[in-house]
Structure formats: C-alpha cells, structure tokens
Amino acid sequence: MTIIYFLIACSVVLAICFLAAFFWSHNSGQNKDLYTPAIRILFDDELVEEKPSNENNSEKDN
Amino acid sequence: MAVITKEVCYHCGDECSSKLLLKDEKNFCCNGCLNVYSILAAGNLQNYYKLNNYPGASQKKEIQAFDYLNIPEITAKLVNYQDTDKTIVTLYLPAIHCSSCIWLLEHLNKLDAGVTESRVDFLKKQIYLQFNHNHTKLQQIAQLLTSIGYEPLISLQDVVNNDVSKKDRLIPKIAVAGFCFGNVMLLAFPAYFGIAPSERHFGEFFSLLSLAFCIPAVFYSGLDYFKRAYVSLKQGVLNIDFPLALGIAVLLIRTIADYVFNVGEGFADTLTGLVFFLLIGKLVQQKTYHHLSFERDYRSFFPVAVDVINENGEIIPIALENIKEGDRISVKNQEIIPADAILLNGNALIDFSFVTGESKPIQKVLGEIIYAGGRQTAGSLELEVIKPVSQSYLTGLWNNESFQKANDNKTKTFVTKVSHYFSIILLSLATLTLLFWLPYSWQTGLNAFTAILIIACPCALALSTPFTMGAALSIFDKNKFYLKNTDVVEQLAAIDTIVFDKTGTVTLADNNSIEFIGNVLNGLESNIIYSICKNSSHPLSRKICGFLNTSKVIAIEDFKEIPGKGMHTIYQGYEIFIGSTSFVPHASTRLVDFPQVHININGEYLGYFKINQKLRPQLGELMLSLSTNYQTYLISGDGNQDNSLLKHYFKSESHLLYQQSPQDKLDFIAKQQRNDAKVLMIGDGLNDAGALQQSNSGIAVTDNINNFTPGSDAILDGTSFHLLPDFLKFSKATVNIIHLSFCIAVCYNIIGISFAIQGKLSPLIAAILMPLSTVTIILFTSISTHIQAKKHNLIS
Numbered sequence: 001m002t003i004i005y006f007l008i009a010c011s012v013v014l015a016i017c018f019l020a021a022f023f024w025s026h027n028s029g030q031n032k033d034l035y036t037p038a039i040r041i042l043f044d045d046e047l048v049e050e051k052p053s054n055e056n057n058s059e060k061d062n
Numbered sequence: 063m064a065v066i067t068k069e070v071c072y073h074c075g076d077e078c079s080s081k082l083l084l085k086d087e088k089n090f091c092c093n094g095c096l097n098v099y100s101i102l103a104a105g106n107l108q109n110y111y112k113l114n115n116y117p118g119a120s121q122k123k124e125i126q127a128f129d130y131l132n133i134p135e136i137t138a139k140l141v142n143y144q145d146t147d148k149t150i151v152t153l154y155l156p157a158i159h160c161s162s163c164i165w166l167l168e169h170l171n172k173l174d175a176g177v178t179e180s181r182v183d184f185l186k187k188q189i190y191l192q193f194n195h196n197h198t199k200l201q202q203i204a205q206l207l208t209s210i211g212y213e214p215l216i217s218l219q220d221v222v223n224n225d226v227s228k229k230d231r232l233i234p235k236i237a238v239a240g241f242c243f244g245n246v247m248l249l250a251f252p253a254y255f256g257i258a259p260s261e262r263h264f265g266e267f268f269s270l271l272s273l274a275f276c277i278p279a280v281f282y283s284g285l286d287y288f289k290r291a292y293v294s295l296k297q298g299v300l301n302i303d304f305p306l307a308l309g310i311a312v313l314l315i316r317t318i319a320d321y322v323f324n325v326g327e328g329f330a331d332t333l334t335g336l337v338f339f340l341l342i343g344k345l346v347q348q349k350t351y352h353h354l355s356f357e358r359d360y361r362s363f364f365p366v367a368v369d370v371i372n373e374n375g376e377i378i379p380i381a382l383e384n385i386k387e388g389d390r391i392s393v394k395n396q397e398i399i400p401a402d403a404i405l406l407n408g409n410a411l412i413d414f415s416f417v418t419g420e421s422k423p424i425q426k427v428l429g430e431i432i433y434a435g436g437r438q439t440a441g442s443l444e445l446e447v448i449k450p451v452s453q454s455y456l457t458g459l460w461n462n463e464s465f466q467k468a469n470d471n472k473t474k475t476f477v478t479k480v481s482h483y484f485s486i487i488l489l490s491l492a493t494l495t496l497l498f499w500l501p502y503s504w505q506t507g508l509n510a511f512t513a514i515l516i517i518a519c520p521c522a523l524a525l526s527t528p529f530t531m532g533a534a535l536s537i538f539d540k541n542k543f544y545l546k547n548t549d550v551v552e553q554l555a556a557i558d559t560i561v562f563d564k565t566g567t568v569t570l571a572d573n574n575s576i577e578f579i580g581n582v583l584n585g586l587e588s589n590i591i592y593s594i595c596k597n598s599s600h601p602l603s604r605k606i607c608g609f610l611n612t613s614k615v616i617a618i619e620d621f622k623e624i625p626g627k628g629m630h631t632i633y634q635g636y637e638i639f640i641g642s643t644s645f646v647p648h649a650s651t652r653l654v655d656f657p658q659v660h661i662n663i664n665g666e667y668l669g670y671f672k673i674n675q676k677l678r679p680q681l682g683e684l685m686l687s688l689s690t691n692y693q694t695y696l697i698s699g700d701g702n703q704d705n706s707l708l709k710h711y712f713k714s715e716s717h718l719l720y721q722q723s724p725q726d727k728l729d730f731i732a733k734q735q736r737n738d739a740k741v742l743m744i745g746d747g748l749n750d751a752g753a754l755q756q757s758n759s760g761i762a763v764t765d766n767i768n769n770f771t772p773g774s775d776a777i778l779d780g781t782s783f784h785l786l787p788d789f790l791k792f793s794k795a796t797v798n799i800i801h802l803s804f805c806i807a808v809c810y811n812i813i814g815i816s817f818a819i820q821g822k823l824s825p826l827i828a829a830i831l832m833p834l835s836t837v838t839i840i841l842f843t844s845i846s847t848h849i850q851a852k853k854h855n856l857i858s
Contacts, residue, residue: 004264008271012245019241026233036184039161040168043113 071095073211075116098210105172110162117162118211128208130367130379131201131216140200140216148178149195153214155207158187167212174198174206216366232348236341239283242275243334249275250331254826269321272330276314284310284337302481302524305488309519310336316512329516332828336521339836347528347548368400369393371444382451394442401434403445410443412436475552476800477527481520488518495819506821513823517814522807522835526800529840533847534796537856542779543789550775553759554793556740560688561731561753563745564698567763568708569677570780576609580661580669587668589616590633591661594640597621597629602659606671628659636664677707680784685711687787693739697722697730697753727753744778744786788854795850802846803839810835 025031071091086103090096098118102110110117130136143150157163164182167189171177176198181190189212193203204214249268257265291307294300310333317328367379369392377392385391385401393399399412410426414436423439426432432445492514499507531548538545545551562568583591592610595603597618620632628641639646639662648667649660659671678684688694689712696708696718709715719730731753734741743750743757754760754774762774763783778786814831817823851857 001261001264005267008249011248012271015241015245019237022237023234026237031233033183033185036164036182039164039184042161043165 071116071118072111073099073116073118075118101173101210102166107166107169107172110166113162113165114160117160117166128201128204129369130381131204132199133367133379133381136366136381137200144195147194147196148192149200150190150192151200152188152190153204153207153216154186154188155212156187156215157212158182158184158189163212166210167207170203170206173210174203177203232341232345235283235286236338236345239279239334239338239341242279242283243331243338246272246275246330246334250327250829253327254829265327266324269328269330273317273321273328276317276330276333279334279337280310280314283341287340300482300485302477302484302520305481305485305518305520306340306524308485308515309521312512312515313519316516327825329825329828332516332825332832335829335833336519339521339833340524343525343528346532385447385450387447387450389447391445391447392442393438393445395438397438399432399434399436399438399445401447401451402449403432403434403447405430405432405443406446407444409441411439413439475527475549476797476804477523480523480804484520484523488515491518491815499821509823510819510821513818513821513828514815517818517823517828517831518811519832520807520811521832522810522839523804525836526803526807526839526843530796530799530803530843530847533844534792534851537792537847537851538789541785541789541856542782543785544777544779546775550759551793551796553740553775554742554790555797557692557742557758557790559693559695559734559739559741561695561697561734561741561743561757563727563743563750563753564696564708567678567744568681568696568711576605577672578609578669579672580667583668587661587663589614590618590636590638590663591640593618593633594621594629594631594638597623602671603629606659609671638663678780678783681711684784684786688790689713692742692790693717695719695730695734697727724750724752728756731756745774785856788856792850792854792856795854796847799843799846799850803843806838806842807835810838 070089072088073090073095084090085096085099088099090099095118102108131140138144141149141151155167158167164184167182168180170180170191174193176195177191177193179190179192182188183190189207191203193200204216207214249272252268253265287303287307287310290301290303294303313329313333313336317330317333320326320328367381368385369377370380370385371377371390371392380389382400390406391400391403405426405428407428410430410432411423412426412432413423414433424436431448434451492511495514496507496511499510527548531551534551535545535548588610592607593615595606595610596615597603616633618631618633618638620630622630624630624641624645627645628639630640631638640659643649643658643660646660646662646667647665648662649670661668661670685694694712694717696712698718698720705715705718705720709718712718719726722730727750731741731743735756735758741757743753743760744763745754745760754762759776760774761776761778763778763780810831814823814827817827848857
C-alpha cells in the first residue's frame with residue numbers, strides 16, 4: 001500500500017499544474033471579457049471572401 | 063390599390079420624414095447617416111449592414127472636432143502605452159450596442175491603415191486600440207470613430223484619474239482556496255470512514271499534508287479577513303470580520319495542535335471549506351456593474367479642453383486645468399461654461415438647469431459674470447475667465463463640506479448591527495464554557511472553548527447578505543435600476559419619506575412635446591407668432607419660440623402682454639391674439655389636461671398649440687401608491703409655474719417647495735432627518751447632489767444612463783420610473799429574507815454549540831454542519847428572492 005504515497009504525490013503535482021495554468025490564463029487577461037469573443041467567432045466566414053479583394057485594392061492604390 | 067410603405071433609413075432605421083436622400087437605391091434619413099454609409103461603402107465594409115438590420119445610430123447630431131487631442135499633455139494622460147511607433151489607448155464608446163458594432167470597430171484598419179489592432183469589449187463598451195502614431199493621430203481616429211457613428215466619450219475625469227485599473231486579486235484567491243479545499247476533502251475521506259490501526263501511518267501522513275494545504279488557504283486566501291478584523295478592532299468596532307477571523311485562527315491552531323500532540327485528525331477540511339465559501343460570497347458581493355460609473359464628480363461634467371483666444375486672435379485649445387485668470391475663451395452653442403467668467407461678446411442665453419434646476423434659460427448682458435456650469439444656448443460667446451476652474455462657484459459648491467461628508471448618516475446595515483452583539487455573545491459563551499470545565503478537566507475545557515469558536519463561526523451569516531443582495535441587485539439591474547452597492551437595498555427598505563426633485567424627475571426634460579392643432583400655419587403666420595412670442599418671457603412662449611425656431615423676426619406694433627392671459631398686438635393692421643381660452647376670441651377649450659395657447663389673427667381663429675403634459679407617464683398611479691405608505695414632498699429650483707399641474711399629486715400644498723437653492727434642498731433634507739425621518743431623495747442633476755448625498759439614500763433618475771449622476775446611491779432609468787413602489791416593496795422583502803436566513807443560521811449554530819459545549823464536537827460533525835448550513839442559506843436566499851421578485855412583477 002506504500003504506492004499511495006507516490007499516487008498522492010502525483011495527484012498533488014497534477015493539481016498544482018492545473019492551478020498554475022489557471023493563474024497563467026487569469027494573469028494574461030483571458031477571463032477579462034467573456035462575452036465579446038462569443039460574438040466575434042461568428043464573423044469570420046464572410047471575412048475570408050473579402051480580405052483578398054480588399055488587400056489588392058489597397059495595393060493598387062499605393 | 064397603392065400600398066403605402068414608410069421609408070426607413072438604411073443606416074439607423076429611423077423614419078425618413080423630410081426629403082429622401084438616396085444612394086445605391088437605399089434611403090437615408092439625414093446627411094450624417096448617408097456619410098457613414100459612404101465611408102463604409104468606400105472601405106468595402108458593407109457587411110456591417112448584413113449582420114443586423116439598421117445597425118447604425120442616428121447621425122442627426124453635430125460632429126465634435128476633438129482638437130484637444132492634439133495637445134500632447136492631454137493625450138499623454140489618455141494613452142495606456144506609447145513607444146517609438148506604437149500607441150495603445152482604450153476609449154469608451156457609448157454607442158456600441160450590437161454585433162455589427164463589434165464587426166465594424168474591429169475592422170477599423172480598413173478605414174485608417176494606421177490602426178494596427180482594435181478589439182472591442184462589448185459589455186464595458188470600450189475599444190482597445192493599437193495604432194502607429196507616425197501614420198495616424200489620436201485626433202484623426204476619434205474623428206473617424208465619430209464620423210462612423212461611434213463618438214468616444216472623453217471626459218476630464220479620464221484625464222485626471224488614471225489609476226482606476228486596480229488588479230483584481232479575488233479570483234486567484236478563490237482558485238487557491240478551492241484547490242486546497244478539494245485536495246483536503248480527498249485526504250479527509252479515509253478519516254471519515256475510519257482508518258484501520260495497521261494503516262495508522264497513512265492517517266498521520268494525510269493530516270500533515272492537509273495541514274500543509276491549510277497554510278496557503280489561510281495566509282494567502284484568508285489574509286484579508288485578518289487585516290479587516292484588525293482595522294475594525296483598532297476603530298473599536300466588532301464587525302462581521304472579527305468572529306470570522308477568530309474562527310479561522312482557532313481552526314488553524316486546533317489543526318496544528320491536534321497534529322503535534324497527535325490527539326485527532328484536526329479541522330483542515332472545515333478550515334479550507336470555510337475560506338472557500340467565504341470568498342465565493344465575497345465574489346458575489348463584489349460583482350460590479352461596469353456600464354455605470356458612480357464615482358464621477360464635477361470633472362466628468364466639464365469639457366477636457368477649452369478654446370482660448372490668444373493675443374493674435376488665434377483660437378487654440380488648452381487643457382482645462384491650465385486655464386488661468388484673465389484668459390479669453392470662446393464658448394460655442396451648446397457648450398458648457400467651464401469657469402466663472404465675464405461676458406465680453408455675444409448673445410448669452412444660458413441654461414443653468416444643471417446648477418439651479420431652473421429650466422428657463424437666463425439672458426446675460428455684456429460685462430456680467432457668468433458662473434461655471436451653465437450651458438450656452440444661442441450662438442458663440444467670448445468670455446474672460448475671472449477664476450480658474452478649481453476655484454469656481456460650481457467646484458466650490460461641489461467641494462463644500464456637506465457634499466463631501468462621509469456617509470455617516472446612512473443607516474447601519476443589519477449585519478453590522480448583529481455582528482457586534484454576535485461577537486460579544488460568542489466570546490462570553492466560550493469563556494463561560496471554559497471556566498465551567500476548568501475544575502474538572504482542562505483538556506475538555508480547551509476542547510470545548512475552541513469548538514465553540516469554530517462551530518459558531520458565522521459563515522452562514524456572512525453569506526446570507528451577499529447572496530440575497532446579489533440576487534436582488536441582478537433583479538433591479540434587469541429592471542434598469544442600478545444600485546451603487548448592496549447596502550442601498552437596506553437603506554431603501556428603511557425609508558419613510560420621499561422627496562422628489564421636479565425638473566427631469568417628475569417632469570420630463572425634453573422640449574419636443576409641443577404641436578399645433580388646427581390649420582397648417584403658413585410662413586407669414588408662423589413668422590408673426592414667432593416674433594410676438596419672442597417678446598415674452600413666459601415659459602409657454604419660450605416653448606413656442608423653440609418650436610418655430612426656423613421663422614424670421616418681423617416688426618410688430620403695439621405689443622401688450624396681459625399676465626396670466628396672453629398677448630395682444632397689431633401687425634400691418636391685423637389684430638392678433640395669442641393666449642388662453644378666455645382671452646382669445648372664438649377659442650374653446652377641448653381638453654383641460656394640458657396647457658394650450660390659442661391663436662387668433664385678424665378675427666380668424668387658427669387653432670392652438672398643444673403643450674403636451676411633460677410629466678412622466680403613470681406619475682399619478684405612482685404617487686397614489688407611494689403616498690399611502692410614505693410622506694411625499696416636491697422640491698424644486700424652478701418657479702411655481704407648474705404648481706397647478708403638480709399639487710394634486712401631493713397631500714397638501716405645503717409639501718411642494720419652489721425656488722430652492724441647492725443648499726436649501728440639503729437643509730430641507732437635514733431638517734426632515736432631525737425629525738427622525740429616513741429620507742429618500744429622487745433627483746437628477748448636480749444641483750441636488752448635496753441633497754442626494756445628505757439623504758439616507760439618493761436615487762438619480764436619468765433618461766441617458768451615461769449621464770453624469772453625482773452623489774447618488776442608485777441610478778434609475780427614466781423608463782422604469784413607474785416601478786418605484788415595487789422597487790421599494792421588493793427592498794423590504796429582501797431585508798426580510800436576510801433576517802429569516804439569519805434565523806436559520808442561528809438554528810444551525812445552536813445545534814453545533816450544543817455539541818461543542820459538551821466537548822463532543824468531532825471534526826466530522828463540523829465538516830458536515832458547516833457546508834450544510836451554507837448550502838441551506840444559499841438555496842433559501844436565492845429561491846425566496848426569486849419568489850418575491852415574481853410577486854412584485856419585477857421578473858416574468
């Protein structure tokens with residue numbers, strides 16, 4: 001049963017990893033705005049069609 | 063059969079009333095909207111219109127120049143970060159309202175190539191911009207944003223106050239507490255089920271590990287409780303943090319002692335759970351409302367910069383705080399007078415409604431002193447500053463001691479009152495138990511002493527308020543009633559007297575409530591009426607002038623004004639009557655609900671101006687339901703011209719007070735409070751800021767949430783004004799829920815203490831009782847708050 005010592009050590013280390021991951025995400029501001037990204041993700045389809053033509057235009061202008 | 067369809071603006075969805083503006087087979091209501099469309103079409107951004115129908119905001123307003131954003135010292139205070147070619151700035155754009163806005167604003171670089179990144183925070187209505195300042199300027203971006211309909215709101219406060227972005231450390235603390243709690247629970251389970259004697263060494267290891275998890279939970283997550291308890295002890299107050307901190311400390315000491323002397327498993331599970339639940343309660347309590355700012359002061363009312371005329375006659379913008387005595391400034395139509403000044407040039411018709419509450423603009427003559435805070439309403443002015451902004455009348459008023467006074471007169475919250483006695487009872491009970499056991503066995507005595515402090519730790523009490531208030535606040539929020547903090551609910555429940563301000567509170571502030579009933583007036587007729595009304599200072603004449611403001615002034619003869627009746631004049635031999643029903647020949651009163659002005663030119667009755675009741679809708683029902691339970695007063699800076707309209711709504715005419723200065727209003731509230739009244743003040747402007755502050759609780763009513771709302775405890779959207787009685791009843795219900803949940807918490811405590819006194823409290827009982835009481839309280843408060851809100855029709 002001494003394997004318990006090892007298993008508990010593993011589980012604690014794993015939990016600390018998750019805690020550290022949470023700290024990283026929090027400090028990098030990922031939890032600041034939880035609403036806008038949900039809307040933003042719905043935009044991209046039409047954007048892809050448009051981007052090339054627009055970039056071409058601006059290059060011609062220059 | 064022809065089908066008539068109303069043409070609506072492709073950009074903003076407003077009805078196109080006058081002549082149609084067409085482009086690409088689309089209709090536009092005004093040039094502003096057409097411009098926005100043209101800019102977006104040129105930038106290949108028509109997707110904006112595909113995401114939502116009519117996503118734009120109406121562009122009928124004039125465009126600001128933002129010249130002051132070229133002053134380096136102002137921009138330096140606005141930007142978050144700047145290096146050789148990159149500038150980062152966060153701007154507040156109140157017009158953000160739909161997904162099209164996000165799409166458009168995040169594609170800003172198609173309109174201005176200098177913008178490298180733009181991100182929108184929808185809920186805070188902020189845009190985070192990164193741009194290359196070698197290619198574009200902040201002023202250009204601000205103008206661009208304004209031209210596409212998103213005018214940034216930049217106030218002096220943004221410039222002066224820059225340290226608002228405090229780091230929120232609560233979430234990491236909860237994360238750590240939750241981490242410790244979860245792990246300790248895992249380690250505590252074997253002890254709950256009993257560990258075989260042969261495996262005792264596991265138990266010791268588990269206890270040591272649990273103890274290790276307690277350390278961060280107490281010294282990182284729970285440290286604030288000790289700090290606050292220390293601060294309140296120093297002030298001689300026993301608040302709720304004291305028994306909480308005591309409980310945490312005792313739990314930790316017991317756990318350490320149990321491990322060191324090997325007498326038990328310790329209370330690590332209860333300790334970490336307590337800290338975790340307490341912090342969750344704190345989080346619920348701290349939920350702030352970003353779309354509203356309560357911490358504004360007079361600075362957000364003033365412009366950021368002022369146009370100063372230098373010796374060479376050039377106009378240069380200068381930061382407001384740098385305005386000196388003797389500077390000559392130029393103030394355009396609809397701008398605020400920023401400092402006390404002498405009028406040098408121009409037609410000054412100043413609207414001081416923000417300072418005095420008087421909605422009638424005041425005419426000032428050359429050489430007269432104009433106090434800061436007024437809004438110019440007729441053409442541009444040239445002024446000479448006589449006092450810098452920091453010393454002006456308005457600032458002085460605002461900085462007045464009574465305006466600054468700490469909220470001592472606000473009622474003490476229930477928890478503050480209870481926790482004072484709670485701590486005393488708890489400590490004496492624990493000491494008595496210790497003294498009782500000492501002669502028999504000091505171990506049992508100490509055990510019972512610590513057990514009482516542990517089990518009576520008022521976790522449920524500390525949680526009942528934040529959870530009830532959190533639920534109540536979100537219900538208020540849904541009904542557009544925004545409270546500054548949770549204490550306001552208790553203040554609202556306690557009030558017995560309500561004082562209303564007039565302008566903007568019981569009456570609506572806008573002037574577009576006038577129409578002409580009768581034949582359509584031709585050009586000459588409206589010119590005649592306009593010229594006559596311009597001679598009169600009666601509020602109704604002023605309103606008619608505002609309505610006919612496109613007319614020309616023509617010469618009239620023999621002007622006579624009969625007070626209380628009307629005006630009689632001659633124009634090119636025509637006899638003209640303008641005034642009340644009894645005064646104007648052939649006029650008859652149709653409806654008496656609203657003031658009306660009849661017109662008779664040359665013996666022919668033309669019709670009448672209907673001045674729509676500018677009282678808030680449903681005011682009658684509101685006042686009726688309030689006056690049964692509360693004393694109601696009206697207090698106004700205005701003259702008594704609306705007295706006849708308003709007096710029916712109040713118990714007696716002595717309850718209506720007119721021509722009250724801001725100081726009078728404050729004194730009136732203070733007088734009521736000396737008679738033991740708990741006063742609710744409902745007002746709007748800076749002129750009742752002192753009264754709002756002095757009252758037990760102050761509500762600012764506003765039709766534009768972004769408006770300046772000083773000194774108030776709550777902001778009420780004008781559209782929800784009629785719900786006020788429901789809000790007050792719901793506040794009372796909320797306070798009752800808190801009292802009931804306190805009773806539940808006490809019941810749990812009595813059960814726990816009955817074990818603890820006998821020295822029989824095992825860690826298992828503590829570990830069950832604590833979360834059980836917490837969950838009961840949370841369920842009880844959330845469910846009953848919801849039921850009460852339904853009962854008062856605040857949620858469907």
